[in-house]
Amino acid sequence: MRDKPFVSPPPSVNAYVVELLERLNAHDPATHDHCRSVGAWSGLLAKALRLEPGDVKVAVLAGTLHDIGKAATPLEILLKSGPLTEREWERMRAHAGDGAAMLTEIPALRFVAPIVRWHHELVDGRGYPDGLAGERIPLLSRIVAVSDAFHAMITTRPYREASTVVEALGELRSGRGTQFDAAVVDAMLELVAAKTQRATSAPLRDVRAS
């Protein structure tokens, strides 16, 4: 399951990341906050999967930048409360490729571009933009995908209420092995169960056993 370890991000990446996040924040603060959160979750998941410390840092970086392409997505699409048209969906889906293209232009961040490009790929091959399947999707992209989905579900958006943690974990479990990497989902279930044992132990046991 392990990919070849990435190198640790060089220190100079910080300035680029801060600038990119500032731009994203100016465009859409909600996406900016989501990116920071996905970075934190990706790092935790990478640690839970016992990746090398350098890879954990890259997971944080990739999670943090995964939606950077949305800085180029029109706000009327990003913030639309009703259903998107097919054309709008197409524009929305372009953010993965847009993000990768933006990062490719920055030499210090080029190594993150593939992870960002493929964070919407599904393990059954039905994802976008390239329809990659299984282990052809980089592990860090699979980690970011689970983090992205989980955080999106537990966060209130203008167009929908947040799910509870138990509901969100249930969704991840139902997509285990089709939408999401099974080992990454298992790691997320274990991680959340271990940390929130007292508050939600019974429902979480249900999710893990179902």
Add this chain to the structure above:
Amino acid sequence: MGNDVGREVARLRPRAKPIEDAVLAFQSARLHECLGALHGNATVAAALLRARTLLRLNRPDAALESLPALESEDGAPHATIAETRILRAAALARTSRYAQAHDALAAAWVHVVSAANVALEAEFEYYDALLAWMEGRFPAAEAAARAIDALPIPEQTWLAPPPGYAVSLAVTKARALEMRAFEAARTGRPLEQARLVRRGLAALREAAAPDRFVEASLLRNLAISARETGCAGDAETVGKRVEAFEWTPDLGEQRYHIERALGWCRALAGDHVGALRRFREASKLAVTPAWQLFAVIDRAYLAEELDQHISAEEEVTHALELAASIDWNATGGEESSALLLLAQLVAKRDSNAATRLLERFREARKHASALAFAPLDPRLRGSESYARAQIALGRGDRFGAIAFFADAFEAWNDAGSKWRAALAASDLARLGAGEAFARFADREIRKRPSSWLALRRGIAGP
């Protein structure tokens, strides 16, 4: 007309001050002023700061009432939900509702991660450590506190807390180091205690904004460890900082402890007048009669050791009156060891009265708060045995006295408080318990040649 009245009412309604005033007051340890500045401010940020302030004022029930009932379904930001639940856990722990505190912390975790705020993550770990400490799970507390120390000032700077977050990572690091210092004290490692407190003070200097409440607490601990280790450098550091520090009425208790500990540092250095002056100052600063009692006992003890018998007698009488006026079961646990010190003084005069003080101490200890350090202090066993030894002496029971002095010696020596061990050793030597005690006492007391200990032992002063 109705609109005019409405406008007039709105005009007359007291306006909430900007929250920045309250944050500044909080950071400067002007806690009551902070509460005043938050008055009328109905924002979530104000509610959270109010809860923090009430926790520092040791009013956990009021803090619980102040916390907003936020759930993720309300659409509140993850950071707000996390902070609310962490503070709720802290307040629940302070009211001994540990299971509920665990639940609140567990429910906070997902939001702590989602907030991607390293200062919030550190606070989560800190309260997890504090909860473990209060439950007596000391290795777990130590491990959680160490984890905070290991948190890097984020090289990934985009994980830095947003501006305006009340407690910075540096402050929580300092508090975690202080908790580890308590663990060092509990396990009889006063030098390590001092080292950790010094690191805590250094961590605070890294903070973007001051936190005078935490700094005062660290200074208090450094002064106390200096008293035990006899480290003149630490005592001097604290003494200088105390002069420059902007003390506030809400820091009275910390300042009292510092004055008292520095008084003992002066006494150990042979400056008995300076010590008595510090004790008098401490007596004035004491925020409760129980704390005042300690300072009165300190003065009585030193006066007696310096052969100022009339003065000692007067202070002992005052101390007994004070002790009788206190409801010891309601003191929280830190203060009850004053009864042991008083028993030591009274034993020579009235061993039955001293025995009653000892019994009252044991009863009071049962009511100690889980946050109180005194019941865990390894020096406490020494103090109790020393009091029992004095009572035995008062009754003419030489062998009993030797046994208790020996136990006090062992407890204080193991706790790393060498001058206290030397005090017991000199009593043992006086009772003919063995040359080894005499040698120990002489060796340790010679390090403090001008102190009352040297006078008592007959070792030449300056």
